[in-house]
Amino acid sequence: MATRNPARLIVALAVAAVLAVFLLYTAVAGHSTPTYTPSQLAGHAGSLAVVGKVVGPVAGDSHSSTGLRFGMRNIDGKGHVVSIVYRGDNPPPLFKVGRDVVVSGTYANGRVSSSSLITKCPSKYQAAKTPS
Amino acid sequence: MADLGRAALVVSLGLSLYALAVGGYAAATNRRRLAFSARNALFCAFGSTLIAAAVLAVALVRHDFSFQYVAAHTNRTLPTQYALSAFWGGQEGSLLLWLLILTGYGALAVALNRTLLRDLVAWVVPVLGGIATFFAFVLVAVASPFDTQTAPVDGAGLTPSLQNPYMVAHPPMLYLGYVGLSIPFAFAAGALLSGRTDERWIVATRRWTLAAWMFLGFGQLLGSHWAYVEVGWGGYYAWDPVENAALMPWLAATAFLHSVMIQERKGMLKVWNMVLVALAFELSVFGTFLTRSGVVNSIHSFAKSPIGSWFLAFVVISSLFSVALILWRLPLLKARTKLESALSREAVFLYNNLLLVALSLTILWGVIFPIVTQLFKGESRTIGRPYYDFFLRSFGLPLLLLMGIGPLIAWRRTSVRALARVLALPAAAALASGVLLVVAGAGSSRPGLIAYTFSSFVLATIIVELVRGTRATGSLFALVSRNRRRYGGYVVHAAVVLLAIGIAGSSAYGSSTERRLTTGESMKVNGYTLTLRGIVHPPNQNATETRAVFDVHGRWNGTIMSGDNQYRNPPEPSREVGIKTDWLRAEDLYVIADDINTKTGVIYVKVLVKPLVNLIWIAGIVFLFGSLVALWPDAREQRRLVTRLAPARA
Numbered sequence: 001m002a003t004r005n006p007a008r009l010i011v012a013l014a015v016a017a018v019l020a021v022f023l024l025y026t027a028v029a030g031h032s033t034p035t036y037t038p039s040q041l042a043g044h045a046g047s048l049a050v051v052g053k054v055v056g057p058v059a060g061d062s063h064s065s066t067g068l069r070f071g072m073r074n075i076d077g078k079g080h081v082v083s084i085v086y087r088g089d090n091p092p093p094l095f096k097v098g099r100d101v102v103v104s105g106t107y108a109n110g111r112v113s114s115s116s117l118i119t120k121c122p123s124k125y126q127a128a129k130t131p132s
Numbered sequence: 133m134a135d136l137g138r139a140a141l142v143v144s145l146g147l148s149l150y151a152l153a154v155g156g157y158a159a160a161t162n163r164r165r166l167a168f169s170a171r172n173a174l175f176c177a178f179g180s181t182l183i184a185a186a187v188l189a190v191a192l193v194r195h196d197f198s199f200q201y202v203a204a205h206t207n208r209t210l211p212t213q214y215a216l217s218a219f220w221g222g223q224e225g226s227l228l229l230w231l232l233i234l235t236g237y238g239a240l241a242v243a244l245n246r247t248l249l250r251d252l253v254a255w256v257v258p259v260l261g262g263i264a265t266f267f268a269f270v271l272v273a274v275a276s277p278f279d280t281q282t283a284p285v286d287g288a289g290l291t292p293s294l295q296n297p298y299m300v301a302h303p304p305m306l307y308l309g310y311v312g313l314s315i316p317f318a319f320a321a322g323a324l325l326s327g328r329t330d331e332r333w334i335v336a337t338r339r340w341t342l343a344a345w346m347f348l349g350f351g352q353l354l355g356s357h358w359a360y361v362e363v364g365w366g367g368y369y370a371w372d373p374v375e376n377a378a379l380m381p382w383l384a385a386t387a388f389l390h391s392v393m394i395q396e397r398k399g400m401l402k403v404w405n406m407v408l409v410a411l412a413f414e415l416s417v418f419g420t421f422l423t424r425s426g427v428v429n430s431i432h433s434f435a436k437s438p439i440g441s442w443f444l445a446f447v448v449i450s451s452l453f454s455v456a457l458i459l460w461r462l463p464l465l466k467a468r469t470k471l472e473s474a475l476s477r478e479a480v481f482l483y484n485n486l487l488l489v490a491l492s493l494t495i496l497w498g499v500i501f502p503i504v505t506q507l508f509k510g511e512s513r514t515i516g517r518p519y520y521d522f523f524l525r526s527f528g529l530p531l532l533l534l535m536g537i538g539p540l541i542a543w544r545r546t547s548v549r550a551l552a553r554v555l556a557l558p559a560a561a562a563l564a565s566g567v568l569l570v571v572a573g574a575g576s577s578r579p580g581l582i583a584y585t586f587s588s589f590v591l592a593t594i595i596v597e598l599v600r601g602t603r604a605t606g607s608l609f610a611l612v613s614r615n616r617r618r619y620g621g622y623v624v625h626a627a628v629v630l631l632a633i634g635i636a637g638s639s640a641y642g643s644s645t646e647r648r649l650t651t652g653e654s655m656k657v658n659g660y661t662l663t664l665r666g667i668v669h670p671p672n673q674n675a676t677e678t679r680a681v682f683d684v685h686g687r688w689n690g691t692i693m694s695g696d697n698q699y700r701n702p703p704e705p706s707r708e709v710g711i712k713t714d715w716l717r718a719e720d721l722y723v724i725a726d727d728i729n730t731k732t733g734v735i736y737v738k739v740l741v742k743p744l745v746n747l748i749w750i751a752g753i754v755f756l757f758g759s760l761v762a763l764w765p766d767a768r769e770q771r772r773l774v775t776r777l778a779p780a781r782a
Contacts, residue, residue: 032513090726
């Protein structure tokens with residue numbers, strides 16, 4: 001039995017189903033996290049991610065109960081410093097003062113308690129300063 | 133030298149603009165001599181871009197630090213191969229590489245088809261000229277690699293993690309893929325502009341699409357392997373926007389490669405193919421916009437740059453151009469035949485297409501979600517790995533299943549009974565392997581078990597097809613030679629199966645243990661016992677190396693070292709993981725030693741056992757081989773196509 005045009009119907013139904021699934025998934029069960037810069041944190045609380053530049057001093061140990069402690073400022077160097085406590089795996093080797101990082105965790109009482117720390121990979125397109 | 137490079141780029145811009153404007157006028161007014169001159173302008177644009185590229189390459193090899201670009205990305209101690217790889221190690225150089233490949237590809241594609249598709253090529257030239265004009269303009273006016281300065285004593289050098297053979301090959305591979313998608317796009321646009329919407333543009337560009345797709349796919353696997361062995365976090369894909377930027381057009385191109393077969397054979401899906409080829413091209417440029425603009429957060433530190441807005445404008449304009457063209461030519465894109473049954477090879481190809489495009493679009497949605505939420509909710513929300521994993525399973529597993537059904541199901545229509553008969557043997561093999569896997573204890577991960585069962589099904593269908601074909605032709609070689617496209621495709625399917633098994637094995641059945649160790653202490657991980665023997669500093673001229681040495685006993689006995697390098701110029705650290713591969717199991721023992729305290733002999737160590745992970749890299753080789761088989765010139769196929777398309781040429 002040849003249908004009149006099943007292709008059109010299949011396409012329409014499939015597209016509708018796909019749209020429905022992913023909109024529903026992101027709306028209801030999506031794992032989205034609000035991402036802020038340190039200067040945007042004021043007034044927010046709960047689970048979030050922060051993108052910024054590491055400022056010292058860096059102290060402590062990520063495996064201890066007190067964690068690895070450091071500060072973060074906006075990548076452009078502006079704004080106030082927010083304090084971070086990171087507990088978990090060793091930070092990546094590139095982690096150091098001045099490096100751009102992303103931390104995920106919870107924000108409360110002016111401090112981010114983080115269990116995830118990602119140092120931005122120095123892939124290409126990042127020219128370092130040339131010695132004069 | 134820099135003046136020569138700058139001048140060559142200005143000439144490229146002028147010639148590209150000529151190909152766009154004069155080529156468009158010539159095609160619209162049917163002026164052949166003018167069209168020839170526009171075509172020659174495109175050829176010459178390649179020549180002048182080649183001169184600009186040569187100037188930059190010479191400056192890089194000679195460490196000419198009067199070029200700002202050379203000083204920013206190399207230094208005197210950088211070996212020649214890495215000095216050359218700095219060509220694409222920076223933004224300006226990689227844009228020049230883009231223009232070089234684009235004009236080279238364009239000139240070759242136009243030259244090869246100039247007599248066969250004269251009316252269509254007349255429109256391809258201005259489309260390629262338009263794309264080249266954009267890149268040449270950006271290079272001349274916004275991001276020139278030929279800016280000069282007073283030469284410093286030394287350059288800044290290349291980040292140590294990029295001083296790796298993978299980084300010599302991975303970026304150019306991706307560019308060959310990204311830029312290659314411009315060719316089918318230009319021919320599709322040429323077909324629409326000229327009104328020649330038959331299958332000729334598909335035949336003319338099939339190998340170009342296949343080559344671009346092969347480079348893009350293999351380039352991504354090279355990048356993944358680089359991340360695995362060099363970055364040292366134990367993974368190979370992080371669903372990062374920059375990584376997704378290459379995956380999205382590859383998925384769209386995969387859908388296109390499948391759906392063109394339906395158009396060639398049945399004259400269907402003409403609009404869909406135009407949409408797909410435009411989508412693949414736009415996604416490749418959109419990916420560049422993502423990486424250059426800094427609008428989304430990425431673990432890759434791509435600098436924010438003003439060229440992002442230029443790319444966004446280009447994506448918007450070229451997308452509008454594509455949509456307008458398709459809408460204008462809709463009456464010419466009517467299908468010759470219709471889908472007769474939902475149980476047919478055409479229908480399976482269509483389902484495959486929908487899943488591939490859905491996967492590509494859901495990834496796109498995840499990538500732009502932070503921008504969308506910033507626009508509409510005032511706060512940027514990032515989507516994490518669970519979202520992508522969910523959709524990879526939701527769309528990827530059915531895709532795997534369809535990959536097995538597609539080659540066996542009949543064209544036009546089939547009955548459920550006939551289909552069941554054809555699929556009985558592979559289905560039985562899949563079921564048996566599923567049961568065996570459960571008995572072997574692989575039932576702990578349901579997606580992993582499904583992936584393995586479906587993979588067995590696909591492998592069984594490939595074997596059934598090869599055995600059947602070999603019986604008919606007398607030899608496997610003769611079988612493949614008769615239809616390289618089809619059997620090359622099967623080899624690629626086998627590569628996808630290996631990839632699926634590798635991903636499922638390493639992610640669903642892998643194990644990870646971490647702890648602090650002092651010299652002499654041991655830890656047990658999934659069949660291995662690692663004892664910290666001590667800490668050593670192997671000699672290295674460019675870095676201070678620190679390595680923890682482990683004695684390993686278990687499925688493999690020997691020594692493994694892991695630690696870090698502190699490079700002197702540039703002063704950067706680099707994690708050096710220890711990897712021992714068991715090729716029989718395709719398994720890796722992956723050791724990350726950190727926090728190495730030379731005085732106390734205390735380290736922090738993370739050990740991962742990654743079963744079957746090496747199948748992912750083997751899949752890359754198989755994928756490359758299959759793609760090359762499908763790409764190989766096939767005179768028999770060419771004769772078939774000429775016969776089939778003869779009425780269209782008349």
